[in-house]
Structures are given as structure tokens and as C-alpha cells.
Amino acid sequence: MRKILAVFFIGVFGYYMLAILMDFPFGIDHLNPGLAGAYLKDTVSKTGAVNVVTSIIVNYRGFDTLGEVTVLFLAATGMSALLYDGKTMNRSRQNASVIVKAGSRLLFPLIIILGAYVFIHGHLTPGGGFQGGAIIASGFLLMFISYRNYHVSHRILSNVESTAGSVFVVLGLLGLLYGATFLENIMPLGIPNKLFSGGLIPLIYIAVGFKVGAELTALLDTMLKTVK
Amino acid sequence: MVYYIASLSLILIGLYGVLVKKNLIKIVLSLSLINAGIHILLIAIGYIDGRTAPIFSTPELRPEQMVDPVPQALVLTAIVIGLAITALALTIVIRLYDHHKTLDVSKIRELKW
Amino acid sequence: MDYMSIIVIILAVLLILAAFFVIRSKDLVAAVVASAVVSLISSIYFYILQAPDVALTEAAIGVALTTIFFMITIRKTRRDEE
Numbered sequence: 001m002r003k004i005l006a007v008f009f010i011g012v013f014g015y016y017m018l019a020i021l022m023d024f025p026f027g028i029d030h031l032n033p034g035l036a037g038a039y040l041k042d043t044v045s046k047t048g049a050v051n052v053v054t055s056i057i058v059n060y061r062g063f064d065t066l067g068e069v070t071v072l073f074l075a076a077t078g079m080s081a082l083l084y085d086g087k088t089m090n091r092s093r094q095n096a097s098v099i100v101k102a103g104s105r106l107l108f109p110l111i112i113i114l115g116a117y118v119f120i121h122g123h124l125t126p127g128g129g130f131q132g133g134a135i136i137a138s139g140f141l142l143m144f145i146s147y148r149n150y151h152v153s154h155r156i157l158s159n160v161e162s163t164a165g166s167v168f169v170v171l172g173l174l175g176l177l178y179g180a181t182f183l184e185n186i187m188p189l190g191i192p193n194k195l196f197s198g199g200l201i202p203l204i205y206i207a208v209g210f211k212v213g214a215e216l217t218a219l220l221d222t223m224l225k226t227v228k
Numbered sequence: 229m230v231y232y233i234a235s236l237s238l239i240l241i242g243l244y245g246v247l248v249k250k251n252l253i254k255i256v257l258s259l260s261l262i263n264a265g266i267h268i269l270l271i272a273i274g275y276i277d278g279r280t281a282p283i284f285s286t287p288e289l290r291p292e293q294m295v296d297p298v299p300q301a302l303v304l305t306a307i308v309i310g311l312a313i314t315a316l317a318l319t320i321v322i323r324l325y326d327h328h329k330t331l332d333v334s335k336i337r338e339l340k341w
Numbered sequence: 342m343d344y345m346s347i348i349v350i351i352l353a354v355l356l357i358l359a360a361f362f363v364i365r366s367k368d369l370v371a372a373v374v375a376s377a378v379v380s381l382i383s384s385i386y387f388y389i390l391q392a393p394d395v396a397l398t399e400a401a402i403g404v405a406l407t408t409i410f411f412m413i414t415i416r417k418t419r420r421d422e423e
Contacts, residue, residue, distance in 0.1 A: 006247040014240050021236070026229050027277035031296045039298065040291035044284050052282035052294070053394045056301040068305050075312035079319045118397070126283065126393035130308050134401035141409060192284065212308075216406060219315060223413045226322075230346070231386065234353040238379070241360045251422045253369055253414060257376050260407065261360055264383050267399070271390050281391040300392045307398045314407055318414040325418040 048189030049123035049198040057128070058201045058208075062183040065204075066168060069211060073165070076215050083226045096146040104146040111139030119209030123198040129205040133212025140217045144224055152221055157214045164211035171200055171207070231272035238265030252321045252331045256314060263310045267303045274299035349389065356382045367422050373411040380404045 024030060031037060039052055039060065049055040057065055095101075118125075119132030143150045175184030183200075190197035238261055245258025274296035280289070282297040321331070328336050359382070362375040380403030387396035 003248055006244055009247070010240050010243055013243065014236060017236055017239070018232075021232050024273055026232060026272060027275060029276045030273075031276065032298075036296045036298050037291070040282060040294055050284040051394070052284075052297040053300045053304065053392075056297055057304060061301065064305065068308060071309055072312050075316045078316055082319045082323050124285075126281070127397055128394065130304065131394070131397045131401050134398070134406060138401060138405040141405065193287075220406075220409070223315075223319075223410065226417070230349050230353050231390070234356050234386075237357050238360050241357075241364055245364045249364070251369075253411070253418070254364070254372065254422060257363055257372055257411070260376060261363060261379065264379055264403070267395070268383050268386055271387055271392050271395060274392075275390045279391065281393050283393075295391045300395050303392070303395050304398055307395070307402055311402050311407060315410050318410050322414055322417050331418055331422075 044192050047185060047198060047201065048192055049201045050192050051123055051126065051128075053126075054123050054128050054201060054205065055198075058122075058204050059183070059185060062172070062204065065208070066172065066183075069165065069168065069208060072212065072215055073161075076219050079219060080222050083222055085226070095148055100146045104142045108139055108143055111142065112136055115139065115209070115213065119205055120202065121195070122205040122209075123201045124193065124195070129208030130212055132209040133214075133216060136209075136213035137216035137220060141220055144220060152217060154218060154221070157218045157221075161211050161214040161218070164207045164214070167207040168204060168211070171204055175200075231268060231275075235265045235268035235272060238262070238268070250332050250334050252324065252333060253318075255333070256317050256321065259317070260310070260314055263306075267306060270299045270303050270306075345389070349386075352382050352385060369415050369420055369422060370412070373408060373415065376411070377404050377408045380407065 039056055043052045043055045044050060047055040047059045049059070115132040115135035117132075118127035118135060119129045122128030122132070140152065172183040175186055176182050178184075178186045183204075185199040185201070187199040187203075189199050195202075242258045242261035242263075242265060245261065246255055249255055249258065276295050279293055279295045282294045282300070324336060325331055330336065356379060359375045359378040363372045363379065366372040366375065380399060384396050384399040384403065387393075387399060
């Protein structure tokens with residue numbers, strides 16, 4: 001009965017979704033000339049960044065990104081509050097094999113360098129703070145699963161995280177101090193397609209990269225430590 | 229068109245899982261399927277045939293040769309928020325299991341209203 | 342029919358099969374691995390649809406981190422769907 005009702009509901013829902021999507025044929029230009037066209041036209045001259053997606057996320061919609069980072073922080077805080085039960089456990093089960101250990105020790109610095117590259121070059125190539133932070137966290141994950149007693153200091157992680165978050169807010173307030181609006185791009189824009197260009201965009205994305213990397217690593221450590 | 233059908237079937241399969249399944253981890257998995265379907269749908273709506281990614285990596289590229297960047301920025305945000313939501317939901321699942329020793333929603337009576 | 346559309350159709354079939362497997366499988370670990378396959382194929386789709394930023398994000402977050410969170414949860418609770 002429940003399944004039949006669900007299938008019926010899904011059929012109706014799918015029919016109407018498909019009917020709506022018929023108005024948006026695939027691959028046709030239905031780009032909004034006022035918004036997307038302006039982003040595409042003005043990005044290089046106004047923000048100095050070449051990657052339009054990065055300039056939208058960090059510059060035009062920088063306030064949204066601050067909210068997004070806050071949501072991630074709140075989720076991490078909520079998880080730690082729910083999982084903490086007063087006793088810390090160490091993950092001492094059987095060790096991984098020698099090949100896995102040696103391989104992950106070899107790969108770990110390379111993964112960290114890749115993550116740092118991705119978030120430093122966020123305004124030039126695909127990538128940015130969120131992607132770089134996630135790559136760094138997966139590097140730490142590799143160490144967590146191959147070395148059972150690998151240990152990160154939560155104090156250092158929370159210091160890195162709070163410093164990076166404060167840097168984001170302070171850079172935004174600088175815009176209010178020297179310009180007109182919060183997160184205004186007050187630094188010189190530089191030549192497009194060079195590493196030192198884009199004004200505040202690379203600085204903010206580096207701060208976001210450190211924050212996301214530290215946060216996700218702390219999340220993984222909290223969850224892995226409470227596994228029985 | 230293939231993208232629309234693929235993303236729509238992901239959304240519908242996920243919706244079926246949320247409505248019918250009773251295991252809590254299955255429900256969270258179905259939610260992440262719906263998430264993935266919506267991401268593909270948004271990116272597919274922003275795609276324009278024969279155009280390239282919105283990155284001015286060479287000076288010859290013109291704005292008329294690029295796809296819509298707004299859905300991409302939107303989906304980038306949505307993926308990160310989706311990870312935060314999934315992690316929080318799974319933490320609540322762990323705590324519920326600790327308390328009730330079951331993952332079946334129909335057996336967790338106190339949750340029903 | 343060029344090569345690209347054939348690849349896209351094959352990937353779509355795989356995507357839908359993996360999604361069905363996520364819902365049908367009684368073993369939760371297999372379901373989680375199938376959902377990682379869904380994430381991987383959607384990452385390839387983002388790359389084909391000219392969204393390299395989103396493809397990178399999905400590959401790092403959807404494939405690696407979400408999967409490991411589900412795995413930890415299964416380890417802490419139970420593996421079979423009752």
C-alpha cells in the first residue's frame with residue numbers, strides 16, 4: 001500500500017517536473033543577459049580574477065560564502081557536541097600493512113601540496129578554498145586509516161580555524177574601512193592571469209582553504225575517535 | 229536531454245527511498261541521491277552547446293563563448309553545504325542507534341508525533 | 342551519434358543502475374560504495390558540461406569524504422538493513 005502510494009506520488013511529481021523541463025530545452029542559450037552576461041563581461045576588468053566562478057563566489061557573493069563557512073563551522077560544532085561523551089578513545093585495532101603505510105607516507109606530502117596549489121591558484125585555474133581544503137582533509141584521512149595511532153592536535157586545528165575565520169572577517173571589514181561596502185575589493189587588481197592579481201580574492205580563498213581543511217580534518221578525527 | 233532524464237531519475241529514485249525505506253542510513257543515502265540529481269539538473273540547465281568553461285585563461289576568449297557561470301557557483305556552494313548536512317544527519321543517526329539499539333524508524337516510537 | 346553522446350548515454354545507464362542498487366541493496370556497505378559511484382559519474386558529467394570547478398569539488402567531497410562518513414557510521418551501528 002505504502003509502496004503503491006509512493007510510486008503514484010513519484011509518477012505525478014516526475015510528470016510535472018518533465019513538463020516544466022520541456023520549457024528549458026537542453027543546450028540552448030537561455031542565459032540571463034542582465035546577470036550572467038554582466039558577470040561574464042565585467043569580471044576581468046572589475047575584479048582582476050580570470051575564473052568567473054571564483055569571482056562570483058568570493059567577490060560578488062562574498063557575503064554568501066561567509067555564511068557558507070559559518071554553516072560548515074556550525075555543523076562541525078554540532079557534530080562534536082553530539083558525539084562527545086567524556087571519554088576519548090584511541091583507534092587501536094590492527095595496523096595496516098607495510099605497503100599501505102609506506103605508500104601513504106610517500107603520498108601524504110604530495111596530496112598536501114596539491115591541495116595548497118588548488119587553493120592558491122583559485123582565481124586562475126579551476127579550484128579554490130573549498131576544493132583545496134577537502135583535498136587536504138582527504139590527505140589526513142589517508143594517514144588516519146593507515147596509521148592507527150596517528151594523532152593531530154585539536155588545539156592547533158582550532159587555532160588555525162579561528163585565525164582563518166577572523167582573517168576573512170577582517171578582510172571584509174577592511175573594505176568597509178577603506179571603501180564603501182563590506183568585502184569591497186580594495187587592493188590593486190594587478191595584471192590578469194598572473195599569480196598576484198585579483199586583489200583580495202586569493203587572500204580570502206587561502207583563508208577559506210585553511211579553514212575548511214582544518215575543519216574537515218577535525219571532523220574526521222572526532223568521528224574516527226568515537227568508533228568502537 | 230540525457231542529462232535531464234538521468235538527473236530526474238536520480239531525484240525520483242531518491243524520493244522513493246525517502247518515502248518507502250525504513251532504515252535510517254538508507255534514508256540519508258536517498259537524500260544524498262536527491263542532492264546529486266539536483267546538482268546535475270542545475271548544471272545541465274546552465275550548459276550551452278559548443279561553449280567553454282567560464283575561465284578567461286587566454287586573452288582571445290570572449291564572454292560570448294562561455295556557459296552560464298551562475299548555476300556553477302550555486303552548485304559549488306550546495307555541495308559543501310550538502311556535506312555538512314550529511315555529516316550532521318549521520319551523527320544524529322549514531323546517537324539514535326546508541327539510544328534505541330535499532331536503525332528502523334518505525335521502531336523508534338518516541339520520534340513519532 | 343558521435344562518441345561523446347554514446348559515452349554520455351552509457352554513463353547515464355550506469356548512473357541509474359547504481360542509484361537503483363543504492364535503494365535495493367540489503368548490505369549497507371555495498372549501497373554506500375554504489376553511492377560513491379553515483380558521485381563519481383556526476384563528477385564526470387560536470388566535467389563534460391564545462392564546469393571544472395564543480396567537478397573538482399564533487400570529486401574531493403562527494404567521492405572521498407561523504408563515503409568515509411557513511412562508512413564510519415555503519416561501523417558504529419550495524420551493517421545489514423533489518
